Amino acid sequence: MRSAAAADALLEVHGLEAWYGESHVLHGVDFAVAAGEVATLLGRNGAGKTTTLKSIMGILPERRGTITFAGRAIIDLPAYRIARLGIAYCPEDRGVFASLTVEENLMLPPVIAPGGMPVDQIYDLFPNLLEHRMSQGTKLSGGEQQMLAIARILRTGARLLLLDEPTEGLAPVIVQQIGAAIVRLKQAGFTILLVEQNFRFAATVADRHYVVEHGRIVDMIPNERLEAETNKLHEYLGV
Amino acid sequence: MLGWLHIAVPPAPALFGQLLIGLINGAFYAMLSLGLAVIFGLLNIINFAHGAQYMLGAFCAYLVLNYLGIGYWPSLLIAPIVVGAFGMLLERFFIRWIYRLDHLYGLLLTFGMALIIQGVFRQYYGSAGQPYSIPDLLAGGQDLGFMFLPNYRAWVIAASSVCCFGTWFVIERTRLGAYLRAATENPTLVQAFGINVPRMVTLTYGFGVALAALAGVLAAPIYQVSPLMGSNLIIVVFAVVVIGGMGSILGAIVGGFALGIIEGLTKVFYPEASSTAIFVIMVVVLLVKPAGLFGRTV
Structure with a gap:
């Protein structure tokens, strides 16, 4: 599934396999994300979306x-060096420090390159x-904690943001x-x-969608084709 | 009746004298339990080698004095650096391999290290204490009217308080401390933010060990320098850490000083209980607040 994006890809993943102990979770994931675009990994629970993000970040x-x-090939680098190349990660559990x-949470990630978003912005x-x-980080509401988890990776000058289900469990107004x-x-x-399970939300923000199933990318749907391929997507996601 | 009164209301000099001894002991309890708390917080290792590292600090001062003629004041810097560097080597080559294992393995490993280090020094220096004299600048003392305060003891209390407050400040109020606190909670995520957590762990262990070594140098003129000086102290220090709350910085400092004073007062009012008072308090605290007085229940 190496698409047209590959030519000017900022991130390119090819033949990615990953394991949690004994269990083989990713079986050769291939996709690319072009500079400046928003891409999603859609799929059911356990398809391997989060594992893909963690693999990119180097924490698996x-x-x-x-x-x-x-x-630059980054698979052999430790996580802190991958981060310093300009990738920032917002985990599914938000990871706000109690x-x-x-x-302090907001100011925690060190600046790794110039051009990060100023704090007042x-x-x-x-x-x-x-x-x-x-206030203490974990005293915030769920939605505010999610905002904090995204906010703190904007300052650092990272160019690629990996967001793991930022809308999970949040009220519609917060999702908006x-x-x-x-x-x-x-x-x-x-x-x-x-990473998303909610493709209706994904459709409002993304340029392209990669469908993840059983540890592989099985389809790529450009956002403008999403409407036409809704039935196919329903089948993939089992909704 | 009169005899009972005599015990219950001790003469002022005895009271203040024991209070001072309690405060001195408390200063060492605080510095040592602080190092243990910092190490436990980030490494999840119960550092049983802490007493031996305290002893190494005292011996380092003793050795550089006797072989190189380097005195007390430079030793305050040299011993923590040398012993701290030694600690970092231990972390890098031994302790690092057991982070994923149960606490028990860390305890066994560091306890084994303590036995080896103490054994080596006992082989060469015997169990008897080696004298280490008070620096000239701090000889003598002040007559406060109600008691006599040796200058050196006042210095130990002041130095320990400054170290403890400084460590607390760095951990709770600075950016470096925020990294440390965050890595204590979730090292993987802190690593994913671009911070070299393994290096931070090594440095943190080195810092905790250096703090023990500094306490050892401060202790050398008071308790003499002996291979077992740390193993006598460390059991009480562990009780202090448990009372204050495992991994709690403030708990270690406040608990250290408070329990030193309580122990001193017990010596005045009921000397027979002085060696058990801290452990009784530990039992009570564990019954009432299992996470310790300042511990966070997660």
């Missing part, structure tokens, strides 16, 4: 294949965070807010790889 010890970021205040994007800057933020981030030049 057992993986094999090729991952190229901005022309022993840090909201502001981040607060502008997520005003709730400014209001609660001195997160969607609007993702659109603004795209306009600001970020490249985003989004």
Whole structure:
């Protein structure tokens, strides 16, 4: 599934395999994300979406294949070096630190390159965070914690954001807010790889969708074809 | 009746004298349990070699004095650096391999290290204490009217307080400390933010060990330098850590000083209980607050 995007791909994944201990989770994942676009990994629970993100980030010890970021092979690098090349990760559980205040959480990831979003712009994007800057990170509501988890990776100068189900379990009004933020981030030049189960949400923000099934990419649907291929997608996702 | 009163209201000099001894002991408890707390927080290792590393600090001061003629003040810097570097080697080549295993393995490994280190020093220096004199600058003392305060003891209390407060400040109020706290909670994610967590772990262990070594140098003129000086102290220090709350910075500091003072006071009012008072408190605290006084229940 090496699409047209491969030519100017910022991220290229080829033949990616990964394991959790004994269980073989990814069986050769192939896809590419072009600079400046928003791509999603859609699929059912357990299809391998989160594992793919973790493999790219380098926080899964057992993986094999090729991952190229901005022309560099990164699969053999430790996670902290991958991060320093310009990839930032927002985990599914949000990973907000309880022993840090909201502001400390926001300021935690070190700046790895110039050109990150200034803090006042981040607060502008997520005003709730400014209001609660001195509270304990985990005292925020679920939606605010999600905003914080996204907000803190915008400062660092990373170009590729890996977002793992940022809308999971959130109220529709918060989902809208997160969607609007993702659109603004795209306009600001970020490249985003989004893991989603909710394709209706994905359709509002993404340029292309990769369908993940049993540890492989089984289809690629450009966003403009999503309407026409809804039935096929329903089948994939089992909705 | 009169005899009972005599015990219950001790003369002021005895009271303050024991209070001072308690405060001195507390200063060492605080520094040592602080190092243990920092190490346990990030590494999840119960560092049983801590007492031996404290002893190494004292011996380092003793050795550089006797072989190189380097005195007390430079030793305050040299011993923590040398012993801290030694600690980092231990972390890098031994402790690192057992992070994924049960606590029990860390305990066994570091306990074994302590036995080896102490054994080597006992082989060469015997069990008797080697004298280490108080630096000239701190000889003598002040007559406070109600008691006599040796200068060196005042210095130990001040130095320990500064170290403890400084460590607390760095961990709770600075960016470096935020990395440390975050890595204590979720090292994988901190690594994914671009921070070299394995290096941070090595440095943190080195820092905890250096703190023990510094305590050892401070202790050398008071308790003498002996291979077993750490193993006598470390059991009480572990009780302090448990009372304060495993991994809690504030708990280690406050608990260290408070329990030193309580132990001192027990010596005045009921000397027979002085060696068990801390353990009784530990039992009570564990019954009432299993996570310790300052511990976070997760």
